[in-house]
Amino acid sequence: xxxxxxxxxxxxxxxxxxxxxxxxxxxxxxxxxxxxxxxxxxxxxxxxxxxxxxxxxxxxxxxxxxxxxxxxxxxxxxxxxxxxxxxxxxxxxxxxxxxxxxxxxxxxxxxxxxxxxxxxxxxxxxxxxxxxxxxxxxxxxxxxxxxxxxxxxxxxxxxxxxxxxxxxxxxxxxxxxxxxxxxxxxxxxxxxxxxxxxxxxxxxxxxxxxxxxxxxxxxxxxxxxxxxxxxxxxxxxxxxxxxxxxxxxxxxxxxxxxxxxxxxxxxxxxxxxxxxxxxxxxxxxxxxxxxxxxxxxxxxxxxxxxxxxxxxxxxxxxxxxxxxxxxxxxxxxxxxxxxxxxxxxxxxxxxxxxxxxxxxxxxxxxxxxxxxxxxxxxxxxxxxxxxxxxxxxxxxxxxxxxxxxxxxxxxxxxxxxxxxxxxxxxxxxxxxxxxxxxxxxxxxxxxxxxxxxxxxxxxxxxxxxxxxxxxxxxxxxxxxxxxxxxxxxxxxxxxxxxxxxxxx
Amino acid sequence: xxxxxxxxxxxxxxxxxxxxxxxxxxxxxxxxxxxxxxxxxxxxxxxxxxxxxxxxxxxxxxxxxxxxxxxxxxxxxxxxxxxxxxxxxxxxxxxxxxxxxxxxxxxxxxxxxxxxxxxxxxxxxxxxxxxxxxxxxxxxxxxxxxxxxxxxxxxxxxxxxxxxxxxxxxxxxxxxxxxxxxxxxxxxxxxxxxxxxxxxxxxxxxxxxxxxxxxxxxxxxxxxxxxxxxxxxxxxxxxxxxxxxxxxxxxxxxxxxxxxxxxxxxxxxxxxxxxxxxxxxxxxxxxxxxxxxxxxxxxxxxxxxxxxxxxxxxxxxxxxxxxxxxxxxxxxxxxxxxxxxxxxxxxxxxxxxxxxxxxxxxxxxxxxxxxxxxxxxxxxxxxxxxxxxxxxxxxxxxxxxxxxxxxxxxxxxxxxxxxxxxxxxxxxxxxxxxxxxxxxxxxxxxxxxxxxxxxxxxxxxxxxxxxxxxxxxxxxxxxxx
Numbered sequence: 014x015x016x017x018x019x020x021x022x023x024x025x026x027x028x029x030x031x032x033x034x035x036x037x038x039x040x041x042x043x044x045x046x047x048x049x050x051x052x053x054x055x056x057x058x059x060x061x062x063x064x065x066x067x068x069x070x071x072x073x074x075x076x077x078x079x080x081x082x083x084x085x086x087x088x089x090x091x092x093x094x095x096x097x098x099x100x101x102x103x104x105x106x107x108x109x110x111x112x113x114x115x116x117x118x119x120x121x122x123x124x125x126x127x128x129x130x131x132x133x134x135x136x137x138x139x140x141x142x143x144x145x146x147x148x149x150x151x152x153x154x155x156x157x158x159x160x161x162x163x164x165x166x167x168x169x170x171x172x173x174x175x176x177x178x179x180x181x182x183x184x185x186x187x188x189x190x191x192x193x194x195x196x197x198x199x200x201x202x203x204x205x206x207x208x209x210x211x212x213x214x215x216x217x218x219x220x221x222x223x224x225x226x227x228x229x230x231x232x233x234x235x236x237x238x239x240x241x242x243x244x245x246x247x248x249x250x251x252x253x254x255x256x257x258x259x260x261x262x263x264x265x266x267x268x269x270x271x272x273x274x275x276x277x278x279x280x281x282x283x284x285x286x287x288x289x290x291x292x293x294x295x296x297x298x299x300x301x302x303x304x305x306x307x308x309x310x311x312x313x314x315x316x317x318x319x320x321x322x323x324x325x326x327x328x329x330x331x332x333x334x335x336x337x338x339x340x341x342x343x344x345x346x347x348x349x350x351x352x353x354x355x356x357x358x359x360x361x362x363x364x365x366x367x368x369x370x371x372x373x374x375x376x377x378x379x380x381x382x383x384x385x386x387x388x389x390x391x392x393x394x395x396x397x398x399x400x401x402x403x404x405x406x407x408x409x410x411x412x413x414x415x416x417x418x419x420x421x422x423x424x425x426x427x428x429x430x431x432x433x434x435x436x437x438x439x440x441x442x443x444x445x446x447x448x449x450x451x452x453x454x455x456x457x458x459x460x461x462x463x464x465x466x467x468x469x470x471x472x473x474x475x476x477x478x479x480x481x482x483x484x485x486x487x488x489x490x491x492x493x494x495x496x497x498x499x500x501x502x503x504x505x506x507x508x509x510x511x512x513x514x515x516x517x
Numbered sequence: 518x519x520x521x522x523x524x525x526x527x528x529x530x531x532x533x534x535x536x537x538x539x540x541x542x543x544x545x546x547x548x549x550x551x552x553x554x555x556x557x558x559x560x561x562x563x564x565x566x567x568x569x570x571x572x573x574x575x576x577x578x579x580x581x582x583x584x585x586x587x588x589x590x591x592x593x594x595x596x597x598x599x600x601x602x603x604x605x606x607x608x609x610x611x612x613x614x615x616x617x618x619x620x621x622x623x624x625x626x627x628x629x630x631x632x633x634x635x636x637x638x639x640x641x642x643x644x645x646x647x648x649x650x651x652x653x654x655x656x657x658x659x660x661x662x663x664x665x666x667x668x669x670x671x672x673x674x675x676x677x678x679x680x681x682x683x684x685x686x687x688x689x690x691x692x693x694x695x696x697x698x699x700x701x702x703x704x705x706x707x708x709x710x711x712x713x714x715x716x717x718x719x720x721x722x723x724x725x726x727x728x729x730x731x732x733x734x735x736x737x738x739x740x741x742x743x744x745x746x747x748x749x750x751x752x753x754x755x756x757x758x759x760x761x762x763x764x765x766x767x768x769x770x771x772x773x774x775x776x777x778x779x780x781x782x783x784x785x786x787x788x789x790x791x792x793x794x795x796x797x798x799x800x801x802x803x804x805x806x807x808x809x810x811x812x813x814x815x816x817x818x819x820x821x822x823x824x825x826x827x828x829x830x831x832x833x834x835x836x837x838x839x840x841x842x843x844x845x846x847x848x849x850x851x852x853x854x855x856x857x858x859x860x861x862x863x864x865x866x867x868x869x870x871x872x873x874x875x876x877x878x879x880x881x882x883x884x885x886x887x888x889x890x891x892x893x894x895x896x897x898x899x900x901x902x903x904x905x906x907x908x909x910x911x912x913x914x915x916x917x918x919x920x921x922x923x924x925x926x927x928x929x930x931x932x933x934x935x936x937x938x939x940x941x942x943x944x945x946x947x948x949x950x951x952x953x954x955x956x957x958x959x960x961x962x963x964x965x966x967x968x969x970x971x972x973x974x975x976x977x978x979x980x981x982x983x984x985x986x987x988x989x990x991x992x993x994x995x996x997x998x
Binding site: 014015016017018020021022025026028029031033034035037040041044048050052053054055056058086087088089230233328385485 | 543569571627632633634635656744770790793794795796797834839840847848850851852853855856857858864867870881884887889893895896897900901903904910919920923926930931933934937941942943
């Protein structure tokens with residue numbers, strides 16, 4: 014029987030050899046394919062095991078943590094947003110669905126996910142060190158350019174207004190975004206639940222909410238710019254040499270019969286604009302539609318489009334197929350009809366009506382360009398990323414994005430925008446002038462855009478400005494949907510933000 | 518070593534042209550050293566669970582390590598007394614498996630409890646590990662009792678038919694009991710009364726091995742010699758097919774009436790393996806394999822629960838199966854893959870996702886937390902255990918003991934193959950316990966009895982040859998060994 018026993022032991026050996034080989038196959042070669050199974054709960058749960066990095070508003074004197082992961086019961090990490098509503102448009106949310114769903118993670122949480130989750134190749138060295146020192150993988154922290162005081166002022170002012178609105182503040186000389194607020198907004202803490210059923214319910218409720226709280230109005234909603242577009246029309250006038258400087262006169266009839274159209278362009282309240290041949294600074298101060306409509310028609314559609322695109326419209330003229338500007342959140346391009354030619358449409362477009370549409374960020378970029386002597390800096394939100402050992406693994410250097418106007422032309426525009434708030438006849442004298450703001454030296458432009466079918470809707474209020482006019486350090490834009498007059502609804506919010514910034 | 522140089526050894530060489538049994542020493546010292554090592558492994562693994570779960574030494578470290586240590590050292594002392602020449606490797610191998618099983622059950626029981634990470638496994642109570650330690654005590658008592666009661670393997674041969682009948686009855690009881698007293702998780706393989714659950718198949722396995730050994734020893738000549746040669750294969754006579762068909766039919770009955778594919782396959786495999794050892798006829802294996810495939814094919818076509826096993830095996834991720842019928846298999850596979858080569862570390866994986874991971878799927882827990890490395894180590898321990906069992910079979914003279922040891926070793930290998938192959942998707946999954954590791958008293962008790970029987974046979978094989986009694990230099994009387 015020993016011969017058969019030996020053969021049987023060979024069979025046993027073969028069985029064990031097969032098991033060993035098969036286990037190797039399973040635990041080495043099938044690791045990736047099993048890990049990528051959509052239902053793999055262990056891979057899904059990995060997100061709770063490593064501490065995700067913080068998001069910190071670090072653009073002011075005092076830093077504020079706006080997103081952090083804390084250990085909760087059961088030894089897992091959960092995301093917390095200490096000041097959820099004010100910062101929701103910036104942080105976005107990080108839900109348990111993470112990258113597995115197109116809506117699983119948004120905002121900075123999505124844009125900087127690799128750093129926050131600690132999976133970026135820039136963190137490899139740090140994570141390797143962890144293998145030896147025994148710490149588990151930890152995400153890097155993202156330091157934002159946001160100034161907590163300005164952000165708080167912006168959100169509180171928007172919330173007090175209670176209408177769909179957004180506000181953006183930029184440091185004009187660097188492009189660093191100091192505030193970015195949107196209203197109504199949402200509570201990202203609700204998305205941090207571990208319960209996927211609860212998550213689906215909350216998400217559905219927010220998506221079905223008619224006030225659209227998930228929309229980031231500062232970056233992804235567009236509004237008619239109204240009279241603030243006159244900054245661009247003026248720039249085109251200076252740039253083409255059609256208008257020599259801010260004291261040059263331009264024609265401004267009381268009623269401007271649009272060429273090739275029965276439509277008549279008027280000023281607010283059908284008022285005349287000076288003597289009919291005002292200096293451009295006066296027409297700008299009073300925000301005469303006829304003066305800038307006629308100037309636009311004279312310059313021609315293509316010229317107007319060219320200048321608007323230099324400021325960033327139509328994705329800097331690259332159109333919708335090119336990658337949009339990212340800060341690193343994607344920014345919806347502002348629009349001016351690229352084939353603009355018809356003089357009547359061009360005249361309307363020159364005063365920010367017709368089909369012109371801007372994002373609040375675009376408005377702020379316009380003011381910032383004037384403030385920064387004609388140079389448009391690339392707007393950015395992330396100052397730097399630091400590994401858990403505080404080593405800086407990535408930092409943003411300010412870069413020039415465009416130069417639509419010369420320094421000289423920028424000084425003309427500065428004078429014009431200063432006049433809007435300083436001249437007692439200026440549209441923003443009573444809301445953003447020195448007397449109204451306790452001596453703030455603001456230069457700005459109001460806009461009151463008609464909208465809705467046949468312009469029956471409530472006007473959108475727009476205000477874009479910078480301060481101090483003599484030495485600009487902050488550019489602010491505010492748009493309030495259905496707010497009425499820009500000077501009345503939007504300018505006070507901008508003033509509160511500048512005041513908050515000035516408290517440093 | 519040639520027979521010429523060692524005439525005395527040659528005299529005790531069993532028939533079959535075996536090597537002489539060298540070094541007939543007990544080597545109990547080696548056994549003790551290895552046992553201490555097994556206890557140390559268990560202690561470190563237990564401590565590792567605590568550190569992995571919550572960064573602290575687990576409570577009850579002393580209780581578990583001392584309790585386990587006392588038990589296995591007690592077994593060692595019993596072996597010194599009852600089977601001093603037995604293979605020294607068997608006890609430490611069994612002990613290290615048993616110890617790691619307790620550790621894993623403790624780890625699973627602690628999951629989600631207190632401040633530990635993970636989810637609570639609802640099928641595990643807070644005293645599962647201590648119960649397993651208690652079962653270990655019962656198992657080791659049974660181990661010692663087996664060694665004490667059965668001083669000679671041949672004693673069992675006398676009860677061939679008695680034990681065989683008891684085995685068959687044990688196997689049949691669950692089929693006759695109402696489901697409320699016999700079914701757990703779909704398998705009608707239990708005897709349940711007043712909170713006590715016994716899996717009679719585990720014991721029937723041993724009794725039937727004894728029965729097969731006794732039966733085959735008496736019938737092996739006719740089974741291995743009679744018959745015709747057809748196409749190079751020695752076919753047995755038709756009338757000798759009887760016993761094979763009976764066992765085959767019986768295993769099919771188990772399959773159909775108890776929904777217990779694993780046990781059914783195990784019995785048929787055990788019988789075939791022993792039949793082959795006894796007869797050395799490949800034709801029996803071929804016939805058996807054909808019968809098995811035929812039976813499996815027919816039952817999977819007729820009985821949904823058998824057919825489903827094939828679907829799960831072939832398409833675990835198809836049509837949402839991973840959330841339904843193949844959930845357990847998929848969780849096990851994903852867990853083992855998650856562990857990768859080195860594993861997450863004890864207490865740091867998520868084995869609790871796998872339903873009933875403490876039972877049939879316990880090796881997926883090891884695979885996840887100890888990785889491929891741990892899996893290979895455990896498989897090698899099982900392989901060594903099987904190899905030492907077969908070695909005892911080869912070494913022993915008595916044909917009955919030879920068959921019994923060979924059968925027990927083979928059924929151990931088969932059981933490991935069926936369960937590990939099942940949980941790793943190598944073969945269709947059938948519910949069957951992992952010897953020494955899975956939670957449960959029946960399995961542990963039976964496993965210890967198997968080790969005791971193999972050690973008894975090993976002891977018999979390695980016992981020094983009886984010394985000739987010198988009677989004033991005139992006559993030599995050799996006591997039969």
